[in-house]
Amino acid sequence: MFHKLRELFRLTGLWSRFIYLLILRSPFDAARTILQAYFLQYCFHAIEKNNVKALYLSCTIFGVGSLLLFLYNGTIWMAFSSNSIRIMKVLREKIFIHIAGISLKEMESKSTGEWITRLNTDVWQACSVLNQPFQLPHAVVSSVGMFVSAIFILTRNPFLFLMILLFLVPHLIISQKLIAKPITKLNEKAQEITAKNTSIMNAMVTCADTAFLYDAKELLMKQFEDSSLELRNANMRIRKRNAINAGLLPIMGLGGYLILLFIGGTWIMNGEMTFGELTAIFQYRGGLLTGAAMLTNCFISMNQSQAGINRVLDTLNIQLEE
Numbered sequence: 001m002f003h004k005l006r007e008l009f010r011l012t013g014l015w016s017r018f019i020y021l022l023i024l025r026s027p028f029d030a031a032r033t034i035l036q037a038y039f040l041q042y043c044f045h046a047i048e049k050n051n052v053k054a055l056y057l058s059c060t061i062f063g064v065g066s067l068l069l070f071l072y073n074g075t076i077w078m079a080f081s082s083n084s085i086r087i088m089k090v091l092r093e094k095i096f097i098h099i100a101g102i103s104l105k106e107m108e109s110k111s112t113g114e115w116i117t118r119l120n121t122d123v124w125q126a127c128s129v130l131n132q133p134f135q136l137p138h139a140v141v142s143s144v145g146m147f148v149s150a151i152f153i154l155t156r157n158p159f160l161f162l163m164i165l166l167f168l169v170p171h172l173i174i175s176q177k178l179i180a181k182p183i184t185k186l187n188e189k190a191q192e193i194t195a196k197n198t199s200i201m202n203a204m205v206t207c208a209d210t211a212f213l214y215d216a217k218e219l220l221m222k223q224f225e226d227s228s229l230e231l232r233n234a235n236m237r238i239r240k241r242n243a244i245n246a247g248l249l250p251i252m253g254l255g256g257y258l259i260l261l262f263i264g265g266t267w268i269m270n271g272e273m274t275f276g277e278l279t280a281i282f283q284y285r286g287g288l289l290t291g292a293a294m295l296t297n298c299f300i301s302m303n304q305s306q307a308g309i310n311r312v313l314d315t316l317n318i319q320l321e322e
Contacts, residue, residue, distance in 0.1 A: 035066065
């Protein structure tokens, strides 16, 4: 998929700027997790030692750090969003110019609704990889956050890291194999049905007088109803896959949390760990689990968007009229 993505958006001339902004955006979740973990750890240490001065200092550092962190993130996102809009604009122009240069024979081989879908819906879906929630930017951010959280947990307590992976890895495997992978074909099918539905709707509008004259109104309405129901069923199959994935996360997350709480509580009672250290590990675990959930949803959404990327590339590969 990434090869096709790079091939498509390099045509706009803005791909390198997108990568640069994406690299600048990627450390945000990891930095926020580290800041929250250290804040909670030192706050509880200060409370245990009855050190009010250290508690105020921790809160002050956390407040200033959060302010600077979100200011940085907002600045990067402003530049990132404007760049994504320019990419969509340039890509839509290139698609329009390419379609305008196609031969009349090739143009008439597909319906009006098909070309409208390729120019609008497919371009929007392809560009959604760059600027929509749970797409490539969030996949990169979550990957960096997961890596940093995993390193911190592994260096602090390898045994707890293995316990976390025991519940995390099966969820990732199930989500990727049973949910994310089949969604690409399901979404391509939904796009084809959308094009068919658009063609019938276009015929209802442009041929309304003819249909009324030859008493074909009921036929057109029946065709539109059937295609609409077919589109609904195709979208429902995608929604069911997403619902299964949404149900897996709480089950895996709660099970891992209880195991970690039981082991950590035992170590605290035995004096092998402080409550602040356990709280910090919980925070890193939250970053790891949240990153894994986000990454899974990103794979699902990106597989959906891949249908748009494939169709846009197919359109650009149509031979122009000489």
